[in-house]
Amino acid sequence: MNRSISIVPGFDLWPGLLDLRVQADLIETVRAAFEAAPPARYETAYGKAMSVAMTSFGPLGWTSDKAGYRYADRHPGTGRSWPDMPQALLDLWAELGDPDTPPDSALVNLYRDDARMGLHQDRDEADPRFPVLSISLGDTAIFRIGGTARKDPTRSLRLSSGDVCRLSGPARLAFHGVDRILPGSSSLVPGGGRVNITLRRAKAA
Ligand code: SIN
Ligand code: FE2
Numbered sequence: 001m002n003r004s005i006s007i008v009p010g011f012d013l014w015p016g017l018l019d020l021r022v023q024a025d026l027i028e029t030v031r032a033a034f035e036a037a038p039p040a041r042y043e044t045a046y047g048k049a050m051s052v053a054m055t056s057f058g059p060l061g062w063t064s065d066k067a068g069y070r071y072a073d074r075h076p077g078t079g080r081s082w083p084d085m086p087q088a089l090l091d092l093w094a095e096l097g098d099p100d101t102p103p104d105s106a107l108v109n110l111y112r113d114d115a116r117m118g119l120h121q122d123r124d125e126a127d128p129r130f131p132v133l134s135i136s137l138g139d140t141a142i143f144r145i146g147g148t149a150r151k152d153p154t155r156s157l158r159l160s161s162g163d164v165c166r167l168s169g170p171a172r173l174a175f176h177g178v179d180r181i182l183p184g185s186s187s188l189v190p191g192g193g194r195v196n197i198t199l200r201r202a203k204a205a
Contacts, residue, residue, distance in 0.1 A: 007157060010171030011138045011145055014096075018162040023137055026088060028190055030108055030137075030195055033057060033083040037075045037108045041188040045069065052178075058085040058092040060202045062124065069124050071105060071202040089135075093199045096166060097133045101205040111141070111194040119144065119154070119177040122167065122200070130201035131168035137161050140187035141196070142179040150175055159196075161186045 004012040006175070018026070039053035042064040056062060060071040061082040075082060085106055093103045105128060122132050137160040146154035148170075156179060159165065181194045189195055 001190040004166075007165075008145065008147075008155075008171055008174070010167065010169035011174060012166045012168070013157070013159075014142065014164040016160070016162045017164040018135065019098045020162070022088065023162050023188055026086070026135070027137055027190070027195065029086045029088075030197070031190060033108065034110075035157050036078075036083050037061070038077060038082070039108065040077060050103045050117075051111075052117055053110040053112075053115075055063070055110075056082045057089065057108065057197075058082055058104055060105040062105065062107045062202075071124060084125075089197065089199055092135070092164070094131055096164065097131055097199055098201065101130065101201055103133075103199040103201055105200045105202045107198045107200065109194075109196040109198075110189075111139070111178065111196070112191075113181070113193065115178075115193070116180050117178040119175045121148075121173050121175055123173060125202050126198055127201065128172045130205075131166050131172060133199040134159075134165045134167070135197040135199075136163045136165075137195040137197070139192070139194040140182045140185040141194055142182070143178050144179055145171070146175040148173050148175070161188055163170065 037055045039055045141159045146152045
């Protein structure tokens with residue numbers, strides 16, 4: 001396992017952890033998931049469509065509409081269960097997430113050219129003792145991370161294809177977001193752009 005870099009306490013980065021072969025296999029799995037469970041641009045609670053399109057793997061998927069954010073056991077468009085969690089993601093979580101409790105959701109974010117994600121906390125999960133594990137694929141992102149209060153200072157860093165990072169402990173509820181992606185910095189994603197997969201434990205163990 002590559003060495004990790006601690007960016008701020010609780011926020012660790014494994015640069016280039018996934019080699020090109022693993023990245024390509026994951027993107028193929030994501031492409032199949034996009035057919036079974038098409039990525040959607042959800043509305044925020046404020047009624048504005050997000051620029052990032054999302055789908056999920058696993059028993060639970062994250063969705064949003066005017067009623068608010070939540071985890072649901074079905075894709076809101078197709079009414080079907082989400083695609084199964086790929087074994088490669090279960091294995092990565094067992095190593096870097098939690099050895100005893102499997103993830104019950106993997107949120108897949110698709111960023112095309114001008115998509116971005118505003119600063120937010122991941123707080124729809126029942127138990128913040130479980131980390132959030134993030135995998136970057138395709139175009140490089142300018143990622144921003146701050147503290148647990150919105151007004152805390154932030155810093156930005158680049159997340160490249162194959163990088164894995166983890167929000168845990170004191171950074172589990174840190175504000176974070178994606179300022180922008182660098183279009184054309186990778187050719188991994190069919191049609192271009194960036195895919196981010198976040199592994200989570202949504203329900204209490
Ligand atoms: C997220 O916060 O859900 C996504 C972060 C990322 O795309 O790197
Ligand atoms: Fe997040």
